[in-house]
Amino acid sequence: xxxxxxxxxxxxxxxMASGDEAAFTTLYRRxxxxxxRFALQMSGSPSLAEEVTQEVFLTLxxxxxxxxxxxxxxxxxxxxxxxxxxxxxxxxRRMQLPIPGSDEEDARVPESLIAHSEVERDLAxxxxxxWLRRAVLALPAGYREVVVLCDLHExxxxxxxxxLGCAVGTVRSRLHRARALLSERLxxxxxxxxxxxx
Amino acid sequence: xxxxxxxKVVVAMARxxxxxxxxxxxxxxxxxxxxxxxxxRMLSGVLAAAxxxxxxxxxxxxxxxxxxxxxxKSQAASRPHRRAWWAGAAVAAIAAATxxxxxxxxxxxxxxxxxxxxxxxxxxxxxxxxxxxxxxREGRQPRSRTVRASRRRPVTPSKAPVIExxxxxxxxxxxxxxxxxxxxxxxxxxxxxxxxxxxxFGLPLNEEHAEQAIRADVLLGEDGLVRAVRxxx
Numbered sequence: 001x002x003x004x005x006x007x008x009x010x011x012x013x014x015x016m017a018s019g020d021e022a023a024f025t026t027l028y029r030r031x032x033x034x035x036x037r038f039a040l041q042m043s044g045s046p047s048l049a050e051e052v053t054q055e056v057f058l059t060l061x062x063x064x065x066x067x068x069x070x071x072x073x074x075x076x077x078x079x080x081x082x083x084x085x086x087x088x089x090x091x092x093r094r095m096q097l098p099i100p101g102s103d104e105e106d107a108r109v110p111e112s113l114i115a116h117s118e119v120e121r122d123l124a125x126x127x128x129x130x131w132l133r134r135a136v137l138a139l140p141a142g143y144r145e146v147v148v149l150c151d152l153h154e155x156x157x158x159x160x161x162x163x164l165g166c167a168v169g170t171v172r173s174r175l176h177r178a179r180a181l182l183s184e185r186l187x188x189x190x191x192x193x194x195x196x197x198x
Numbered sequence: 199x200x201x202x203x204x205x206k207v208v209v210a211m212a213r214x215x216x217x218x219x220x221x222x223x224x225x226x227x228x229x230x231x232x233x234x235x236x237x238x239r240m241l242s243g244v245l246a247a248a249x250x251x252x253x254x255x256x257x258x259x260x261x262x263x264x265x266x267x268x269x270x271k272s273q274a275a276s277r278p279h280r281r282a283w284w285a286g287a288a289v290a291a292i293a294a295a296t297x298x299x300x301x302x303x304x305x306x307x308x309x310x311x312x313x314x315x316x317x318x319x320x321x322x323x324x325x326x327x328x329x330x331x332x333x334x335r336e337g338r339q340p341r342s343r344t345v346r347a348s349r350r351r352p353v354t355p356s357k358a359p360v361i362e363x364x365x366x367x368x369x370x371x372x373x374x375x376x377x378x379x380x381x382x383x384x385x386x387x388x389x390x391x392x393x394x395x396x397x398x399f400g401l402p403l404n405e406e407h408a409e410q411a412i413r414a415d416v417l418l419g420e421d422g423l424v425r426a427v428r429x430x431x
Contacts, residue, residue: 019273021266028262036257053257057265061272129251132244151213151245152252176209183237186244 005030009074013064028057031075034153035082041148042086044137048093052085072162079155079163083145131189135182143178150175199224204231212238294389299422301387371417371426372399381425385418388430396429 004012004026012030015023035056039049059081060067067077136147149160150171157175161168199220210216212235225232390411396403413430 016269021269021273024269025262025266028265032261033256037252037255040255041252050257050261054261054264058268061265061269125247125251128244129248132248147245151242152249154249179209179212179238179241183234183241186241187233187237190240 010069013067013074017064024061027060031078032057034075035078038079038082038148038153039086041133041136041152042083042144043090044133045093048086048089051089052082055085056081073159076159076162079149079153080165083163087141132182132186135185139178139181142174143181146171146175147178147182151179201228201231204228205234208235208238211235212242214242290389290391291395294387294391294416295424297389298385298387298416298418298424301385301418367431368415369401369429371415371428373426374424381417381419383420384425386415387418389414389416399427399429401429 004015004022007015007023007026009027009031012023012027016027032053036049036053039052040046043049043052056078060078067074071077136144136152139147145164146160149155149163150157155163157168157171160171164171201224204221204224207216207218207221208231211218211221221235225235391414392408393403393410393412394408395414396412415428415430416424417426417428419425
C-alpha cells in the first residue's frame, strides 16, 4: 500500500481495473475527502455527503471507462460525478434551507462573536464558520458551486469550469457575484456585532 | 483606476491572486472601494478558516468498507464470468461431438434396411482447406460430387438445406486436424457453438458479441470423428 501512494491516479486506475484492491483503496483514500467535503458543503447534510461519496466511487468502479484522462484530471471527473449526484439527491429530498440574514435569529448579534478569551474566540470562530456554511448553502445553485469549488476547494477557474462544464469567464463572473453577496452579508453581521468574526 | 475598474480586480486582490498596485492606490483614496476590499478580505479570511476547519472531515469508515466489499463483489462476479465463457465453449464442443458420435454409431444398424430402398444421402466431403482465414461465400450450394468410386452416383442435397444455404453465408470447411486419408463418406450436422469458437480456428472475433452463439456445420467422418467445421451466418 505504501508503494502505491506514490503512484499517479491514472496508474492506480489501471491497477484497479486489473483487480488490484489495494490500488482502489489507495485511490479512494486519496480522493474521497475532497469529494465528501464538496458534497457536504453543497448540501449541508453529512448523510447525503456519504451517500454521494459512495455513489461516486461506485460509479468509478462500474463506469471507469467513461473517464478519459486526456480530457482532464481524475479529480475533476470525480467532482463532476459528485456534482450531479448532489443535485439529484437534493432534488429528491427537496431540501429547503433558510437564507441567512433573512430571519430574526440570524440578524441578531450573537454575543459569542465578541471574543473575550481563547474559549470565547473559539466559540466565535465556530459561530462564524457555522454562519458561513449556512450562507453558502443559501446561495443560488450556480453561485454556490463556484464558491465551494474555487474558494473552499481552491480549484483554479479552469478546473472549476471543467467540472461545471462552462466557460472560465462564467466561473469568474459567478464567483464575483457570489462573493459580493457573501461579503455584504458578512459586513452586515460584523457591523451589527462590532466584534471579531473569526 | 476608477471604481468600475477596481470592482474588476477586487476579488482577485482579496483572494491573494493578484497584487494590483493601482487597485491598492485607488482604495486609499476611495472610501467605498476601501470598504469593499476590506469586506472581501474579511470574507477570504472566513473562507480560509472554513477550509482549514473542514480539512479533517472525511466520510465514515463504513463507506470505505462498503466500497471495498463492492469492489470484491465486482471482481468475484467477473472471474466466473470469464471462466464460464471458456467452459461454456468447451462444454458445447464436447456435447456436439458426443451427440454426433451417437448419431454415427446408430447408423450401421439402420444401413441394411436402407439398402433395400433408397440409397442413404451422403453429403460430399469438402476439399481440404488450408487453415487460414476463409473466404465467406454467399448462398453457395454444396458441390455435387460422387462419393464412392464404385457407386459413381451424383449426390443431390435435399431441398431444405439448399433453400437454407441460399439464405446463408458460410465459410469454407476448416479442417479440425490433418488426415492424410481423403474422406469418402461423411455427415454434416448443424450445431450452435459459442462465438468464441471462432478464435479457436483463427477467425476474427467481435468482442461485443463474444457471448452469442453462432451456427456451424460439423463434418463427421465415417469413424464419427469431427473432420472439419464451417461457420454459418
